[in-house]
Amino acid sequence: MSYEFDFASVLASWPQFLAGAWLTIQLSVPATLIGFVAGTLLAIARRSSVPWLVRGAGIYVEVIRNTPLLVQVFLVFFGLSSMGWKVSAFSAALLSLVINVAAYSCEIMRAGMDSVHKGQLEAAECLGLTRRQVYWHVILRPAMEKVYPALTSQFVLLMLASSITSQISVEELTAAAARVQSETFRPFEAYIFVAVAYLGLSLLMRAGLWAFGQMIFTRRRRLGAQGAGR
Known part of the structure; x- marks a missing residue:
């Protein structure tokens, strides 16, 4: 059995793929930023001395990390509609991605915060730094620097996972591929093209x-330059 590839008809639909890729970026970038901030706040809550904050943040993280993203998307999209809150598919998709990535960012940031040596905290207190200064200069920034590669991978995975939102009619890249293959009857070529597009987006995001x-991270840049000079 032979198969003849024909990318001409698929490539002719490049405006649809471009629009889908742009919508994927519009979903991924805000979800990354908002999700990171929410995840960092959750990590702080999980490390606090307030029992109900620790318990609440822990329950949230475990529920989100142990349920499929697709189910979360459906719960947000159909759940909000059932409660009388009419939201667009894009808004529901964005909210779902934020809810999801916040839980993973929380655990990554918590690991980074836990890696900060207690001696550094004691030194900061001896210097008379305020609690806010300690959290920013001694805990948050060093923690983020240590786990930045893990955060980067998680954010790229979030961008790839945004393809799931096509199930609620969000016209992102995967939805564009589905529409193109239904018009051209070339599903193999359409999804090869979209796979390459996702690869390009992943490399661009990284x-x-x-x-x-x-x-x-000036210290990371300085260490990198020293390593390159050896």
Whole structure:
């Protein structure tokens, strides 16, 4: 059995793929930023001395990490509608992604915070730093620097997972591929094309996050330069 590839009809639909890729970016970037902030706050809550905060954040993280993203998307989309809150498919998709990535970011950031040596905290207190200064300069920034590679991988996975939102009619990249293959009757070529597009987006996102890390983590940049000079 032979199969003749025909990418011409698929490539002719590039505006649909471009629109889908742009919507994927519009979903991924805000979800990454908001989810990271929410996850960091959850990590702080899990490390606090307030029992109900620790318990509540822990329950949230365990529930989200042990249920499928697709189910979470359906719960948000159909659940909000059932309660009378009319939201667009895009808004429901964005909220679902934020809820999901916040739980994973929480555990990654918590691991980073737990890795900060107690001696550093004691030194900061001896210097008279306020609690806010201690959290920012001694805990949060060093913790984020240590776990930044893990955060980068998680955010790329989030971008790839956004393909699930096509199940609630969000016109992102996977939905564009589904529409193109139904019009051209070339499903193999359409999904090969979209796989390459996702690969390109992943590499672009990793490059952007790497550049951002080099910009804000001066110590990492300095150590990298020293390593390259040896």
